[in-house]
Amino acid sequence: MNESIWYIFISASLVNNFVLAYFLGICPFLGVSGKMATATRMGAAVTFVMLISSMCAYGIHWGLEAINAPFLQLISYIVVIASTVQLVEMFIKKMSPALFRALGIFLPLITTNCAILGLALFQTAKGYGFVQSIVYALGAGAGFTLALVLIAGLREKLDFADVPWTVKGTVLTLLVAGILSLVFMGFSGLGSQ
Amino acid sequence: MILTALIALGSLTILLAIMLVIANKKLYVYEDPRIDKVEDMLPHANCGACGFPGCRPFAEGLVQGTVLPGKCTVSSDEARQQIASYLGVSLGSEEKMVARLACAGGKNVARNRAHYDGLDTCTAAALVSGGGKGCFWGCLGKGDCEVVCDFDAITMDENSLPVVNPDKCTACGDCVEVCPKDLFSLQPISRRLWVACKSLDAGDEVLEDCEVGCTACGKCAMDGGPLISMINNLPRINYSLNHATEVPIQRCPTGAIVWLEDNGSKRKGVESKKVLRKSDKEMGWS
Structure with a gap:
């Protein structure tokens, strides 16, 4: 595949947004989108984990190809991503307590998220190289952060809105998420000419 | 094929486990x-x-x-x-702090200029041209502070003015943060002399909107000497001097400067006019 890195980035962040087009990672999308501050932190943590898992997946894929066992892909991705994130978490806790306090509690939450595994499987299926994989992870992370920040802003505004009591709370969040997803469909023509 | 899978996954997991065990030892963060x-x-x-x-x-x-x-x-x-x-340390003492409200304009003394009909919170009311109250600085009386207080220290009285119970107040500062008019501040409990007004207006402009506002007449500053100075049409008490005196409140015509009792209630000076009205003050336009 010889897609340019800009194409990959725009595609992963907007056109094929992980949350709003693929519906991956809905749990943190609905769970931690109540406040803008936590949403941005969660977005940063997801981007970070995606970057790590993307690099891991590239390495494992290469290893599994070497021993001719691609059917082990799924299970080894999960194992390696989970333990690597654990390792990085310990490393951060030791090296930078400030960063750990900002990011720490979010890291274990998203390690086993489907968006993380989805990213690893997609990049393998698309046959991306190392640089392409990293750009893909960054784009996906940026798209995830964008979606999270958008819905957090909307939810903060809606807290002051006078809405019928039947749709208050989770229902309203789901409605907003659906409309946001519809809006992102507008990007679907991008890049196809 | 099964053998490959077993060997590959087995070695992978053992490798990762060893890595995590080493990391756990090397990167252990000691916590007391x-x-x-x-x-x-x-x-x-x-x-x-x-x-x-x-x-x-x-x-x-x-x-x-x-x-x-x-x-x-x-x-x-x-x-x-x-x-x-x-x-094994000394206890260390801190003077107790309490939240104090710099407004006395309840419904019975302060005039509304507009009727606010919306979400029943001060935050929302303040967004609409600062709320319906005539006095721009005054308490909106929707009780955001009562809601936010985790210790039940704030109650709204019959004139929709928050009253702080000094025994229950822990000086956590939640009410200071939530008040859209910035009327609360944390003060040491020994500060009894208190200016219960924040209006920067002076004279009749204040009286038009509120009967208990500070008109900036300056009598307290004259009586208080160096203790009180008039800044921006409000008396400012210099708490670094001896402030345990009731002299400055006595000649205040509206009772905007008060003496706070132990239970949080206010005592006005002898010359301040009494407020007898129990009903709401009528709306007005000028």
């Missing part, structure tokens, strides 16, 4: 076990009155010796003493 114990003795209110983000950071500070247990205003005397003897 006393932090957990001290945290258990704290009230778990996470109110932030001590100046730390929560009870755990405060416990860390206690164990490190950067603060003394007296800084926690929420826990009881026994609990504080327990922590002090556990850590």
Whole structure:
């Protein structure tokens, strides 16, 4: 595949947004989108984990190809991503307590998220190289952060809105998420000419 | 094929496990076990009155010796003493702080210029041209502070004015933060002399909107000497001087400068006019 890195980035962040087009990672999308501050932190943590898992997946894929066992892909991705994130978490806790306090509690939450595994499987299926994989992870992370920040802003505004009591709370969040997803469909023509 | 899978996955997991075990040893972060114990003795209110983000950071500070247990205003005397003897430090004393409201304009004395009909919170009302009240600086009386107070220290009185119970107030600062008009401030409880008005207007402009506002006549500043100076049409009390005197309140015509009693109630000066009206003050336009 010889897609340019800009194409990959725009595609992963907007056109094929992980949350709003693929519906991956809905749990943190609905769970931690109540406040803008936590949403941005969660977005940063997801981007970070995606970057790590993307690099891991590239390495494992290469290893599994070497021993001719691609059917082990799924299970080894999960194992390696989970333990690597654990390792990085310990490393951060030791090296930078400030960063750990900002990011720490979010890291274990998203390690086993489907968006993380989805990213690893997609990049393998698309046959991306190392640089392409990293750009893909960054784009996906940026798209995830964008979606999270958008819905957090909307939810903060809606807290002051006078809405019928039947749709208050989770229902309203789901409605907003659906409309946001519809809006992102507008990007679907991008890049196809 | 099964053999390949077993060997590949087995070696992968063992490798990762070894890596994590080594990392756990190498990257172990030592935490003082006393932090957990001290945290258990704290009230778990996470109110932030001590100046730390929560009870755990405060416990860390206690164990490190950067603060003394007296800084926690929420826990009881026994609990504080327990922590002090556990850590072998002195108790340390802090003067109790309470939240004080710089407004006395209840519904019966302060005029509304507009009828606000919307979401029943001060935050929302303040967004609409600062609320319906005639006095721009005055309390909107929707009780955001009563709701936000975790310790039930604030109650709204019959004139929709918050009253702070000094015994229950822990000076956590939540009401200071939530008030859209910035009327609350945390003050040491020994400060009895208090200006219960924040209006920067002077003279008749104040009286048109509120009967108990400060008209900036300056009588308290004359009587108080160096203790009180008039700044921006409001008396400012210099609390670094001896402020345990009731002299300045006596000649105040509206009773905007008051003497606060132990139970949080206000005493006005002898010359201030009495407010007898119980009903709401009529709306008005000028």
